[in-house]
Amino acid sequence: MINTALVKLLCAACAVLVVVIAGEWWYWGRANGEPAGETNTLSTDYQALAFPQFQSDRPSEDRYNDLVNRPLFIEGRRPAPEPEPDLESASETSSETLDWELTGIYTVQQKPHILLRRIKPLPDKKNHKKMPVEDEVDGWRLVEILPDKAIFERGMGRQELILRKPKQKEPPSRRRPLKPPKSPAAPKLPSPASK
Numbered sequence: 001m002i003n004t005a006l007v008k009l010l011c012a013a014c015a016v017l018v019v020v021i022a023g024e025w026w027y028w029g030r031a032n033g034e035p036a037g038e039t040n041t042l043s044t045d046y047q048a049l050a051f052p053q054f055q056s057d058r059p060s061e062d063r064y065n066d067l068v069n070r071p072l073f074i075e076g077r078r079p080a081p082e083p084e085p086d087l088e089s090a091s092e093t094s095s096e097t098l099d100w101e102l103t104g105i106y107t108v109q110q111k112p113h114i115l116l117r118r119i120k121p122l123p124d125k126k127n128h129k130k131m132p133v134e135d136e137v138d139g140w141r142l143v144e145i146l147p148d149k150a151i152f153e154r155g156m157g158r159q160e161l162i163l164r165k166p167k168q169k170e171p172p173s174r175r176r177p178l179k180p181p182k183s184p185a186a187p188k189l190p191s192p193a194s195k
Contacts, residue, residue: 097159098161099118100137101116102162103164105145105147105163108132112132112145113130113132114145114150115129115130116128116129116161137152139154140152140154141154148162
């Protein structure tokens with residue numbers, strides 16, 4: 001069932017809207033000084049202007065760096081000479097102590113292994129390590145694995161890492177196990193002989 005009156009009303013409304021849109025288009029063209037229907041073309045008659053050159057009176061960056069490096073309150077204003085690092089002492093002090101902690105001991109194919117974690121994590125290095133006996137970390141060689149510690153040697157030095165066990169939680173409170181309720185005993189029926 002098509003309502004013909006409604007269809008005619010909708011067609012009339014569409015026709016009115018088309019007329020309004022055409023009127024706005026015509027009015028816009030008149031207001032901008034263009035005849036309706038012509039497209040606006042851009043003129044290519046322009047001159048490219050040169051950008052102004054920026055000239056700074058400030059000194060170059062190299063001179064600035066020299067100025068910053070000169071100590072302000074030292075006579076002569078020259079940077080203090082940096083001491084040359086002693087490579088032997090630097091290597092000894094860098095790993096004089098083992099900066100790892102023992103976090104676990106386990107076995108793989110009947111051979112003991114340990115888990116180490118770096119005490120102070122470094123962004124560019126591995127902070128966890130798994131290793132068997134005779135393996136090295138930071139110049140320290142793992143010589144023995146015991147149930148609660150690992151022993152490292154380096155030259156004449158010896159260091160033990162003790163396994164850090166987590167604090168055990170308190171055992172749950174002792175409760176009596178729940179027993180199933182007793183089922184009531186069946187009532188005794190009088191025996192046929194007692195009648």
